[in-house]
Amino acid sequence: MIDDLLTQAFDRGAKRYDLLVALNPGYHRELRRAAEALIGRLGDREGLRLLDLACGSGASTQALLSASPPGTEIHGLDASRGMLAQARAKHWPRRVTFDQARAGEIDLDRIDGGRDGILTCYLFRNVPEGDRDRAVAEVFALLRPGGWLVVQEYSVAGDPAAAFVWDAVSRGVIIPLGSVLDGGPELYRYLRRSVHDFDSVDRFMQRLAAAGFVDIAHRTAAGWQRGILHTFVAHKPEEHA
Known part of the structure; x- marks a missing residue:
């Protein structure tokens, strides 16, 4: 699943992560749109049980909390101890909690299923291609029948224009800025590569369907991230009791 060296890189960059993402125009806006997409499908009712998978430093958790109705329980999971330390700080x-867990290796007896909804942002491209179907199936298992999944992820495969913009922004802004603020370019060079290596939009939607999801929909982001950043919505059928 997610490589230990990658997790360590996120640990090292955790203290400066919020600063770096704040410099990305539209980052928090798109997180809010993803959270609102999830809550919009679940309905404005009290007592929702939500999972923020790959919660990082808590930016996506905050977006989910802001969009949720009163009484919503949110449990954030991430593989990086450093990111979780930033989130917990x-x-x-009290209804927002955090725990360490690695996608594809979650103890389903400890992190129980039956969640009404799951939000996961920037997770699946960090899962090796050969393990990706298992990680998607795990998310399916964590949802109750009738639950909803919202995934936000970068993908440029099959879109040369989007790939060109992503490379230009990565080489001209993200890698140099990360090098200055984070003391080295390694994590940000990985970020550029991982987006190129991830599934195309159609391929990822096929993975969702193969896991059993239905009502799968997709939209891309606004602004410079159009064609690069994508939000996927998927529904676990009611008959999966």
Whole structure:
């Protein structure tokens, strides 16, 4: 699943992660849109049980909390201890909790299923291609019948124009800025490569369907991230009791 060296790289960059993503125009706006897409499908009702998978430093958790109705329980999971330390250091209501877990290796007896909804942002391209179907199947298992999944992820495969813009921004902005603020370019060079290596939009939607999801939909982001950043929505059928 997610490589230990990659997790360590996220640990090292955790303290500066919020600063770096804040410099990305539209980053927090797109997280809010993804969270609103999930809540919009679940409905404005109290007592929702949500999972923020690959919660990182808590930016996606905050977006989910802001979009959720009163009484919503949110559990954030991430493989990186450093990212979780940053998330836990922020002020949260008691119904928001965090735990360490690695996608594809989640202890389903400890992190119980039956979640009404799952939000996962920037996770699946960090899962090796050969393990990706298993990680998607795991997310399916964590949802209750009738639950909804929202995935936000970068993908440029099969879109030369999007790949050109992504390379230009990566080489001209992300890698140099990360080198200055984070003390080295390695994590940001990985980021550029991982986006190129990830599934095309159609291929990832096929993975969702193969896992059993239905009502699968997709949209791309606005602004410079159009064609690069994508939000996927998928539904676990009611008959999966």
